[in-house]
Amino acid sequence: MHAAPPAVAPSWAVGSVTVHRIDEIPLPSQTGPWLLPAATAGVVSERDWLRPDFADRDGVLRLDSHSFAMVVDGLRVLVDTGIGNGKTRANPAWHDLRTDYLERLTLAGFPPESVDMVVLTHLHTDHVGWNTREVDGSWVPTFPNARYLTSKAEYDFWAAYDMDDARAAMFRDSVHPVDEAGLLEAVDVPAGGVTLAAGLELVPAPGHTPGHVAVRVTGGDATALITGDCIHHPVQLAHPEIGSCVDIDPERAEATRRSLLASLADTGALLLGTHFPPPTAGRVVTDGDAYRLEPVPGGVADAMA
Numbered sequence: 001m002h003a004a005p006p007a008v009a010p011s012w013a014v015g016s017v018t019v020h021r022i023d024e025i026p027l028p029s030q031t032g033p034w035l036l037p038a039a040t041a042g043v044v045s046e047r048d049w050l051r052p053d054f055a056d057r058d059g060v061l062r063l064d065s066h067s068f069a070m071v072v073d074g075l076r077v078l079v080d081t082g083i084g085n086g087k088t089r090a091n092p093a094w095h096d097l098r099t100d101y102l103e104r105l106t107l108a109g110f111p112p113e114s115v116d117m118v119v120l121t122h123l124h125t126d127h128v129g130w131n132t133r134e135v136d137g138s139w140v141p142t143f144p145n146a147r148y149l150t151s152k153a154e155y156d157f158w159a160a161y162d163m164d165d166a167r168a169a170m171f172r173d174s175v176h177p178v179d180e181a182g183l184l185e186a187v188d189v190p191a192g193g194v195t196l197a198a199g200l201e202l203v204p205a206p207g208h209t210p211g212h213v214a215v216r217v218t219g220g221d222a223t224a225l226i227t228g229d230c231i232h233h234p235v236q237l238a239h240p241e242i243g244s245c246v247d248i249d250p251e252r253a254e255a256t257r258r259s260l261l262a263s264l265a266d267t268g269a270l271l272l273g274t275h276f277p278p279p280t281a282g283r284v285v286t287d288g289d290a291y292r293l294e295p296v297p298g299g300v301a302d303a304m305a
Contacts, residue, residue: 011300012270012296014224022104024064024101025093033060036235050235065083066280069110078115081127081130084097086134116146118148121213123209151188156211187202200217201218207230208230229244234293237261240290268283281298
């Protein structure tokens with residue numbers, strides 16, 4: 001039997017820009033209780049709008065690993081690179097994966113050699129994995145013609161951090177090879193954000209990590225914000241106080257989340273969640289003293305030439 005070809009990537013139009021979701025894997029059901037422990041089944045079940053897309057009927061959260069790819073100002077851009085294949089990881093859900101991620105990326109019109117820019121919202125394991133792939137026993141940049149960008153605050157924080165063995169191994173296989181190839185750039189991201197190209201901006205979103213950024217995409221009058229990990233799941237729209245167990249500065253992470261949600265609420269801007277399961281995108285709508293996500297399912301666009 002032949003394996004089924006990878007599905008065509010869903011996409012969203014942001015004015016003249018088409019944003020494609022490049023799937024890696026759904027994350028296992030135990031991810032939610034570990035990652036967002038305050039999002040209990042009782043809390044989740046209070047919000048009917050979370051089911052069935054974002055949580056199951058028992059109140060268990062659904063989460064995904066994926067990237068976003070787009071052409072902005074003539075540049076072929078990838079935002080975050082997931083977990084990666086064949087990597088030794090402490091988390092069993094991330095260990096030694098064998099996914100068809102690169103085939104999905106290529107099918108969407110972004111073969112690895114064509115990518116001009118890789119934006120890393122932060123340097124955590126499940127956002128940098130496809131930075132590299134194994135060739136003849138060595139980890140080499142997957143996107144050899146791309147600039148890999150992260151914030152300088154993020155780069156500097158981890159450069160001075162006393163890492164445990166697992167994190168150090170991740171940097172050795174997924175970050176250092178890109179840096180040593182001269183492809184990694186640390187970008188200053190001031191409070192007002194920084195423009196990388198017309199229609200592409202890094203927005204400071206610290207707390208989950210000190211240099212975490214969100215990515216704002218603009219096409220004409222339309223805007224979308226790619227979350228990275230400043231918002232892991234739509235339940236955090238209803239409860240912005242719910243943080244992740246791996247937030248380095250939980251209070252700052254909450255302040256960032258509240259500020260971003262307030263800036264998006266009722267504007268019509270699209271929110272694209274880096275770990276949101278399908279339908280993945282939506283508009284932030286005021287709901288009492290917090291928010292809810294009004295889903296916007298992705299369509300199917302022609303692959304870019």
